Amino acid sequence: MKVEVNISLKEGVLDPEGQAIDNTLRNLGYNNFDNIRTGKQIILNIDETDENEVLKQADKMCQELLVNIVIENYQINIIKDK
Amino acid sequence: MRTAVAIFPGSNCDRDMAVAIKKITGKSPLKLWHKDTEAPNLDLIVIPGGFSFGDYLRCGALAARSPIIKNIKNHVSRGGALLGVCNGFQILIEANILPGSLVRNKKLLFTCRETTLEVQDSIQSPFLSSFNTGDCLNIPVAHNEGNYIANNELLKELENNGRIAFKYKKSSEIETDYNPNGSLNDIAGILSENGRVLGMMPHPERSISSLHGGTDGLKFLTKSIEQIVG
Structure with missing residues (x-):
């Protein structure tokens, strides 16, 4: 599932x-x-079909690497293929 | 004295730092590679300057998630001394070894020049115990993201608990750009709670010979190493 952060x-x-x-x-x-x-x-494909699971995994990635939570805010959106 | 320099892809001050350490101790420091998962017991680890992983994502972000960082954290919890210079300081912050954040220089310019650092009234630290509060060192900076920021609570904690090692100092009353990056309260370097980890933007290894235009960096590193050995 495609996700944008x-x-x-x-x-x-x-x-x-x-x-x-x-x-x-x-x-x-x-x-x-x-x-x-x-x-x-940052756009990525997560190999998972359950939306909640995708959001959970993306959030973990944000916390661990993608975002510096001291100075940055983030928002995760699932991109639905048209 | 067992010292090591940690090297990441894109580190570029590792050799200069090794030359400086050898000049002081007579022995080349061990080289730790970012993928190393084992490191011997050491007295001092230095994370040198450079552009680890091309500064991708955020300066120091990818290096701070390298395998060697676990060893470096173990070294710190054993009470080992750790120095992060420039990109090394950025890595220490990204690895949560030191608090706060280093963001883009206020004027959006890569700044490469000499600065005057004033030693602050700090907690006991091997890096500073040979100096008096107010002592000045002339050491150059070279960076694009050295603007130290912290929230009010953290800033108070750093100021009130002697965790600021150096501030950029005005060399005259009329000087306005003595702070090369716009850092909060002119902060140039901070210490961990126990004083054994120092992160600093200026490069002491670039001030170790009269050919460099000064030797204050050598003085700083020599005195630090003397104190670490005890």
């Missing part, structure tokens, strides 16, 4: 890349936005 910096953690993008967007004339945050996405 979206990882973003927690509120209050400095995001210099986000700030640089914020500046550039404003230089391009976009002003109708705020609170830019960058993050990363």
Whole structure:
């Protein structure tokens, strides 16, 4: 089953890349936005068919390696094939 | 004195560190490979700088899950001394041996230059007991992710319990960029609860000869090793 993990910096953690993008967007004339945050996405196939089991395993991977829980938040979504 | 340098794919300061240690002890340190599952009893393990595993995922994240880390944790629980420099510091944090986090430099620039470190009023530690609070060392940094952050609770714990080893120091009143990465409270290095693990961003092994422009790194490593031997 295909799973995506979206990882973003927690509120209050400095995001210099986000700030640089914020500046550039404003230089391009976009002003109708705020609170830019960058993050990363990890997509993987877990060899399992039960959704709860997939979520459980993905969560364990996040806790053990994929996410630095000190500074990052994460969200796991199951991607359903169309 | 039994010393070792732990090496990961992408470590690049391991040789410099080994040269520095040999200069002090007269003996080359043992080399531990990231896949090693056994290590002899050692007095000091150093995790050197570099770009372990290409800094993929997060700096130090993949190295911190390598087989050798279990040995390093055992070494620490036996009371062994452990020094993590730069990427080594990042690895110690990712391995939960030291707390907090090291994030991207505030100015988004890889910074490679000399910094002035001020020794802090710390708990008993072999790395610092030969120095007085307020002593200064000129040691270079070279990193992209050295901005130390911690939540308020942890910061208080570090500040109040003498677990901050070094802070970047202003060399003059007007200097504004003395802190190369924007770290919280100008923190450059922190200690474990028992003082026997030190993580620091600056590279003492890059300051061991007059050709380097200074020898404060050699002074720091020499005094540390003397104290570790006891």
